[in-house]
Amino acid sequence: MIRLMGVHKSFGDLEVLRGIDLHVVKSEVVVIIGPSGSGKSTMLRCMNALEPIQRGTILIEGVDITDPKTDVNKVREKIGMVFQSFNLFPHKTALENIMLAPLKVQKKPREQVEHIARELLAKVGLAEKADSYPDQLSGGQQQRVAIARALAMQPDMMLFDEVTSALDPELVAEVLNVMRDLALGGMTMVVVTHEMGFAREVGTRLIFMDGGSIVEEGDPREMIAHPQEERTKRFLGMVL
Amino acid sequence: MDALQRYYFNWDIIKDTVPLLLRTLPTVAELLALGLLFAFIWGLTLSLMRLSRFRVLRWFAVVYIDFFRGLPLLLLLIFIYSGLAIVGADTGIDALILPPTIAAVSAFAICYAAYSAEVFRAGIESIPKGQTEAARSLGMTYGQAMRYVILPQALKTVIPPLTNELVALIKDTSLASVISVPELLFRAKEKMGVVANPTPLTVAAVVYVVFTIPLIRLAARLERRQKQPRAGTQIPADMAAQLPKGGGLL
Ligand SMILES: Nc1ncnc2c1ncn2[C@@H]1O[C@H](COP(=O)(O)OP(=O)(O)OP(=O)(O)O)[C@@H](O)[C@H]1O
Numbered sequence: 076m077i078r079l080m081g082v083h084k085s086f087g088d089l090e091v092l093r094g095i096d097l098h099v100v101k102s103e104v105v106v107i108i109g110p111s112g113s114g115k116s117t118m119l120r121c122m123n124a125l126e127p128i129q130r131g132t133i134l135i136e137g138v139d140i141t142d143p144k145t146d147v148n149k150v151r152e153k154i155g156m157v158f159q160s161f162n163l164f165p166h167k168t169a170l171e172n173i174m175l176a177p178l179k180v181q182k183k184p185r186e187q188v189e190h191i192a193r194e195l196l197a198k199v200g201l202a203e204k205a206d207s208y209p210d211q212l213s214g215g216q217q218q219r220v221a222i223a224r225a226l227a228m229q230p231d232m233m234l235f236d237e238v239t240s241a242l243d244p245e246l247v248a249e250v251l252n253v254m255r256d257l258a259l260g261g262m263t264m265v266v267v268t269h270e271m272g273f274a275r276e277v278g279t280r281l282i283f284m285d286g287g288s289i290v291e292e293g294d295p296r297e298m299i300a301h302p303q304e305e306r307t308k309r310f311l312g313m314v315l
Numbered sequence: 316m317d318a319l320q321r322y323y324f325n326w327d328i329i330k331d332t333v334p335l336l337l338r339t340l341p342t343v344a345e346l347l348a349l350g351l352l353f354a355f356i357w358g359l360t361l362s363l364m365r366l367s368r369f370r371v372l373r374w375f376a377v378v379y380i381d382f383f384r385g386l387p388l389l390l391l392l393i394f395i396y397s398g399l400a401i402v403g404a405d406t407g408i409d410a411l412i413l414p415p416t417i418a419a420v421s422a423f424a425i426c427y428a429a430y431s432a433e434v435f436r437a438g439i440e441s442i443p444k445g446q447t448e449a450a451r452s453l454g455m456t457y458g459q460a461m462r463y464v465i466l467p468q469a470l471k472t473v474i475p476p477l478t479n480e481l482v483a484l485i486k487d488t489s490l491a492s493v494i495s496v497p498e499l500l501f502r503a504k505e506k507m508g509v510v511a512n513p514t515p516l517t518v519a520a521v522v523y524v525v526f527t528i529p530l531i532r533l534a535a536r537l538e539r540r541q542k543q544p545r546a547g548t549q550i551p552a553d554m555a556a557q558l559p560k561g562g563g564l565l
């Protein structure tokens with residue numbers, strides 16, 4: 076579904092991704108961990124072409140998104156993305172946030188879109204918040220709306236970038252529960268997180284990144300219990 | 316004291332002048348409404364060009380904005396009215412001979428577009444980058460993200476500074492008196508000549524500030540209200556930078 080081959084990415088002189096190879100197959104839940112600045116967010120952002128890359132190839136469902144002839148907007152419809160800072164549209168209600176892209180991008184009929192949107196809100200446990208504006212919602216609620224908004228495009232895969240890092244501890248679980256349900260439903264997911272409990276319980280693969288490279292990857296439980304690389308050991312020692 | 320009253324607050328003249336000046340208000344309103352309408356449409360367009368990824372458009376917008384921000388409005392006004400008319404008369408191209416009101420509206424629109432373009436640009440740039448990214452990641456094109464996500468938020472933030480532009484243009488409509496548009500200052504000056512007394516100017520001054528001062532206050536109030544951040548919309552960068560908070564499900 077997602078395939079990165081020899082991906083190099085620099086910001087000016089700073090090389091942030093140094094040759095990433097990664098293949099995510101359908102229904103996998105790939106959890107990515109690593110120290111700050113190791114390039115996790117950048118890698119995720121490259122996967123839906125929010126950042127251009129200098130070298131390498133990125134295939135999404137077989138489509139090369141680094142090819143200038145590719146319509147990246149079409150590809151992005153297939154990839155849902157959720158951000159650390161929620162990024163809900165503050166001038167729109169929860170329901171409108173969810174409905175906007177299906178209406179304007181997919182040009183689906185309003186009735187159908189509203190039906191889907193209300194179903195998604197119920198799925199993330201916020202049916203009664205449909206008409207609330209983002210600033211009337213808690214962080215955890217905003218993040219669940221953001222997940223519902225991404226799901227409304229009926230994506231084939233979802234990218235999560237530290238979606239619980241900005242939340243108070245007591246709100247983290249409600250967001251992780253939504254993500255776990257998604258994973259159990261067979262969604263293909265790439266999740267950058269420091270929630271090792273989530274990685275162990277829900278992840279099908281764990282990847283440790285450092286300095287713009289993938290240092291180690293493997294079965295989450297196995298890797299958390301017995302990390303092979305020195306750097307992985309040190310990092311896990313810090314977050315566990 | 317007596318002299319002051321006789322020359323600047325002469326009651327008999329005031330009584331005459333007030334209705335005379337009030338009758339010019341539709342003309343002032345017309346200059347304002349049309350000037351601002353075209354200025355804002357053209358200014359928004361310029362700001363989008365300024366932010367475009369096409370270098371030619373960016374370059375054009377920068378040159379235009381700098382040029383007309385640097386140019387005295389009065390000069391442009393005279394140029395569009397008299398400057399073109401002289402050439403029109405000389406060459407027989409009648410289209411160059413503009414009615415004074417149209418010349419004034421054009422000059423206002425051209426200059427105020429440059430001022431408001433900077434206001435619109437600041438408004439667009441004040442919207443966090445995450446908004447564009449969220450919109451783009453949902454499959455929206457650049458245009459759709461602008462139209463449905465960025466501009467609706469940006470236009471709200473530019474209301475106070477645009478109100479200040481409105482105040483500035485109310486004052487600048489008086490420049491049109493130079494090309495004999497029968498607006499407020501033109502009529503006041505005319506009356507002053509007839510009665511050989513500056514009281515009509517006092518009346519005109521009062522009429523101007525009656526309109527401008529409430530708008531100045533309003534802009535200040537709107538600005539203050541916008542400065543108070545509404546709780547929980549955006550995470551401050553320093554908090555977003557905080558890192559691992561492990562252990563939720565452990
Ligand atoms: N737009 C940018 N311009 C320049 N440098 C950038 C930009 N975005 C990221 N970087 C740099 O790229 C490096 C990797 O950043 P990235 O955000 O991918 O790290 P990360 O692993 O997600 O870290 P964190 O855990 O702090 O989110 C950092 O050194 C960062 O400063």
Ligand SMILES: [Mg+2]
Nearest residue numbers: 115116117237
């Ligand atoms: Mg990051």
